[in-house]
Amino acid sequence: MPIPVYAFTGFLEAGKTKFIQETLADPRFNAGERTLVLVCEEGEEEYDLSAYPHKNVWYETVDQEHVTTEELEALAKKHRIERVVAELNGMQMIEPFYRRFPENWQLAQEVMFADATTILAYNTNLRSLVVDKLSGAEMVVFNRMEKSTDKMPLHKLARALNRRIDIVYDYTDGSTEFDDIQDPLPFDLNAPVVDIGDEDYALFYRDITEEPKKYAGKTVRFKAQVARLKNDRPGMFAPGRFVMTCCEADITFMGLPCRYKQTRDLEMRSWIWLTARVEVKHHPLFQGQGPILTALELRPAEAPTQEVATF
Amino acid sequence: MTRIDIFSGFLGAGKTTLIKKLIKEAYAGEKLVLIENEFGEIGIDGGFLKEAGIQITEMNSGCICCSLVGDFGAALKQVIETYHPDRILIEPSGVGKLSDVILAVQRAAEHEAVLGSAVAVADATKVKLYMKNFGEFYNNQIETAACIVLSRTANIKPEKLEAAVALIRQHNDKATLVTTDWDQLTGEQLKQAMESSATLETMLAELEHEAHEHHPHHDHDEDEDEHEHHHHDHDEDEHEHHHHDHDEDEHDHSHCDHEHGHCEHDHHHHHHHADEVFTSWGRETTRKFTEQELRDILSELDDALEYGIVLRAKGIVPAEDGSWLHFDHVPGEIDVRHGSADVIGRLCVIGSKLDEQALAERFGV
Numbered sequence: 147m148p149i150p151v152y153a154f155t156g157f158l159e160a161g162k163t164k165f166i167q168e169t170l171a172d173p174r175f176n177a178g179e180r181t182l183v184l185v186c187e188e189g190e191e192e193y194d195l196s197a198y199p200h201k202n203v204w205y206e207t208v209d210q211e212h213v214t215t216e217e218l219e220a221l222a223k224k225h226r227i228e229r230v231v232a233e234l235n236g237m238q239m240i241e242p243f244y245r246r247f248p249e250n251w252q253l254a255q256e257v258m259f260a261d262a263t264t265i266l267a268y269n270t271n272l273r274s275l276v277v278d279k280l281s282g283a284e285m286v287v288f289n290r291m292e293k294s295t296d297k298m299p300l301h302k303l304a305r306a307l308n309r310r311i312d313i314v315y316d317y318t319d320g321s322t323e324f325d326d327i328q329d330p331l332p333f334d335l336n337a338p339v340v341d342i343g344d345e346d347y348a349l350f351y352r353d354i355t356e357e358p359k360k361y362a363g364k365t366v367r368f369k370a371q372v373a374r375l376k377n378d379r380p381g382m383f384a385p386g387r388f389v390m391t392c393c394e395a396d397i398t399f400m401g402l403p404c405r406y407k408q409t410r411d412l413e414m415r416s417w418i419w420l421t422a423r424v425e426v427k428h429h430p431l432f433q434g435q436g437p438i439l440t441a442l443e444l445r446p447a448e449a450p451t452q453e454v455a456t457f
Numbered sequence: 458m459t460r461i462d463i464f465s466g467f468l469g470a471g472k473t474t475l476i477k478k479l480i481k482e483a484y485a486g487e488k489l490v491l492i493e494n495e496f497g498e499i500g501i502d503g504g505f506l507k508e509a510g511i512q513i514t515e516m517n518s519g520c521i522c523c524s525l526v527g528d529f530g531a532a533l534k535q536v537i538e539t540y541h542p543d544r545i546l547i548e549p550s551g552v553g554k555l556s557d558v559i560l561a562v563q564r565a566a567e568h569e570a571v572l573g574s575a576v577a578v579a580d581a582t583k584v585k586l587y588m589k590n591f592g593e594f595y596n597n598q599i600e601t602a603a604c605i606v607l608s609r610t611a612n613i614k615p616e617k618l619e620a621a622v623a624l625i626r627q628h629n630d631k632a633t634l635v636t637t638d639w640d641q642l643t644g645e646q647l648k649q650a651m652e653s654s655a656t657l658e659t660m661l662a663e664l665e666h667e668a669h670e671h672h673p674h675h676d677h678d679e680d681e682d683e684h685e686h687h688h689h690d691h692d693e694d695e696h697e698h699h700h701h702d703h704d705e706d707e708h709d710h711s712h713c714d715h716e717h718g719h720c721e722h723d724h725h726h727h728h729h730h731a732d733e734v735f736t737s738w739g740r741e742t743t744r745k746f747t748e749q750e751l752r753d754i755l756s757e758l759d760d761a762l763e764y765g766i767v768l769r770a771k772g773i774v775p776a777e778d779g780s781w782l783h784f785d786h787v788p789g790e791i792d793v794r795h796g797s798a799d800v801i802g803r804l805c806v807i808g809s810k811l812d813e814q815a816l817a818e819r820f821g822v
């Protein structure tokens with residue numbers, strides 16, 4: 147039987163424990179399933195089992211960095227659990243912990259909590275940890291909001307890292323607000339030629355690879371560097387740019403497969419202006435369907451002022 | 458020679474606030490360079506720095522995966538060669554290990570600079586929380602620092618502050634510890650604490666020195682003079698004698714030779730001599746006293762049976778009303794007055810056959 151795992155992430159004092167406590171105390175969310183709460187971080191708030199409607203919850207403190215699959219299996223067996231609620235450690239990466247889940251554990255939901263008064267400073271200084279948490283979560287709750295708090299920096303932080311994330315603002319006066327801020331693309335998809343600005347390449351790349359159908363049949367123009375895909379046939383190359391998501395350590399080249407007859411004339415790494423038509427086709431790069439370009443016009447270009455593209 | 462001070466501490470600990478205070482109050486007139494690898498909520502604004510004539514160098518690697526490596530050494534060398542500053546202040550990333558930063562500084566600054574203070578700034582309200590959950594980098598900052606400056610102590614509960622101090626002392630019993638609210642301290646006091654020139658050890662050493670050099674001025678006309686006087690002379694002779702002749706044989710003593718600063722730093726400053734005639738006891742404390750309470754304790758110290766024979770007692774402790782009490786005691790003479798704050802409360806007692814436990818209990822520390 148698969149065991150669903152509900153993961154709660156965020157930094158210390160972001161409100162994880164309080165939320166888990168309140169959820170398990172609420173009969174609507176606690177119908178008596180045998181629940182293991184994995185505590186990877188011991189904050190100031192404490193769990194109060196007496197507030198729960200059933201005696202179906204067990205707490206185990208584990209070391210997120212070092213706990214083994216066998217140990218997790220043993221805990222599941224010990225309490226004969228039906229679901230797991232995990233409170234993750236804010237200072238550690240999430241993925242390595244998930245990889246150690248027993249086979250029948252399935253991530254059901256990942257929710258991040260963030261203190262609106264400190265998360266931007268954390269983002270400036272502990273960017274990789276913030277990226278780690280926001281990019282995998284289905285929902286982020288920005289709490290300790292005041293009515294005067296500017297939502298935009300928080301919205302942008304979450305949205306730039308995770309297109310699908312649901313954003314909730316939790317105010318100190320007890321009210322809650324769902325984020326419905328629209329993010330229009332910075333380029334016009336209905337223009338005869340969709341012009342991508344130098345500063346918008348990262349966004350364009352993510353959008354076209356996530357929702358290629360939107361671009362089917364369109365003509366796009368952008369500045370790119372010439373690269374080649376591994377094992378590609380002649381007549382194909384990969385215009386793209388180096389993109390930085392988090393910091394220098396994660397800079398990767400993000401290119402799209404493109405048909406072009408005179409690939410021999412292309413100098414690797416040189417900058418070009420490319421105008422190309424988009425089709426959606428199968429390509430190994432996408433492990434399925436994805437955007438394939440056909441070059442219509444190609445001419446040399448100056449390197450952009452900021453060579454590495456960012457979101 | 459450039460002096461390099463490092464201010465480590467997790468986000469929100471108050472590093473920037475501390476640095477600002479020091480720049481304003483303690484480093485006036487010095488040529489300073491500030492190297493920041495962290496960008497706090499309260500940035501040090503350019504105007505302030507310009508006014509103070511300070512160069513600021515930012516290192517733009519604001520995340521855990523690009524830790525302090527490689528370029529740092531080169532950057533530091535360049536800063537020294539370009540500006541020849543009196544002092545460089547480094548504010549490393551809050552999740553960096555202080556020991557790594559120290560190593561990098563030492564490697565980069567072989568001839569042109571010396572490592573000054575290695576400071577850890579820690580939010581007193583979060584010591585326990587961070588120690589439990591942060592693991593290595595946080596403990597490394599506490600363990601490596603020569604001076605630990607606690608922040609947010611103004612409104613903290615006394616028990617919580619005491620617990621924080623105890624936790625810190627488990628990891629580092631050598632560092633100078635600052636527990637007093639910064640608003641009560643001058644930048645100069647903080648600087649002295651950081652340079653470890655005003656510690657419990659130095660206070661005890663001074664007091665012992667005084668006890669050696671000068672005859673206590675209380676032993677002239679009082680009734681039990683004869684005995685006391687004799688005793689004192691005896692003490693001093695014993696001690697001097699010991700000092701000159703038995704130093705090398707006496708293992709215990711050589712360990713604790715305060716004049717050379719190799720104290721065991723256990724904050725129960727033992728100075729055991731062959732026959733235990735001369736002892737000093739010192740404690741750091743965050744406990745608050747009232748003036749009356751202090752007078753009561755000090756007058757009780759004259760009772761030789763209970764605490765041993767107290768020759769001198771001296772200290773600075775926080776008072777219940779937020780002010781600070783300075784006391785000085787020789788048998789029969791008690792001086793308690795209000796005075797300026799110190800970085801932490803300190804109690805020193807010198808005497809013979811001191812019952813340390815009884816003293817600690819009586820002072821409630």
